[in-house]
Amino acid sequence: MCDLLVSMKGIDKSFPGVKALDQCQFELYKGEVHALVGENGAGKSTLMKVLTGIYQKDDGKILYKGKEIHLKSPKDARDIGIGIIHQEINLMPHLTVAENIFIGREYMKGPLLDIKKTKQEAVKLMESLGLQINTEIRVQDLTIAKQQMVEIGKALS
Structure with missing residues (x-):
């Protein structure tokens, strides 16, 4: 195969x-x-x-x-599952890690954002990748290395 x-x-x-x-x-x-x-x-x-x-x-x-x-x-x-991690970081610094991961593909509950599900799915993703990143903090508070890890998580989500 x-x-x-x-x-x-x-x-x-x-x-x-x-x-x-x-x-x-x-x-x-x-x-x-x-x-x-x-x-x-x-x-x-x-x-x-x-x-x-x-x-x-x-x-x-x-x-x-x-x-x-x-x-x-x-x-x-x-x-179809094709993603790329660019050299330059493309995250919204004022949003949380969880919000950045699912931006443009938000979980909805009726007409509202399903923040609880967004947080749960972000935690699951980070755990599946073996990453120790608090998904509820703003991206601007992360080191550059951790921001790059968020980019990888976003691409794999």
Whole structure:
């Protein structure tokens, strides 16, 4: 059985006056974590933005579990389980850890936020990842290292 989750083949992406990606290839197998390294302008961020639906590819194919997908937005990528942890932290400092994890995918109880369920699910997630982070404190009160852990939890939620 092949554990290939994501395959990007022949990916091209251009911006006015710049060919950012030229026939790029990328494969991700189950259980892998990748760090892309390279010079400034090499296309690392652009490739990941194509994979996460932020940018649209000009050419090429993206396959997820063997089926071609067309990502038109970051929501499309999140809906099938594709996430990314950016180098720069993208959290709302004035919100709690729990609120940040589920922002944009809030638990609702009728027309209101279900804060109790949000807290419970955030605690479950942090415990499943082996992280000792109080989910009820504001992100601004965490160290940068713990904020990065929250980003990882958010991506895996």
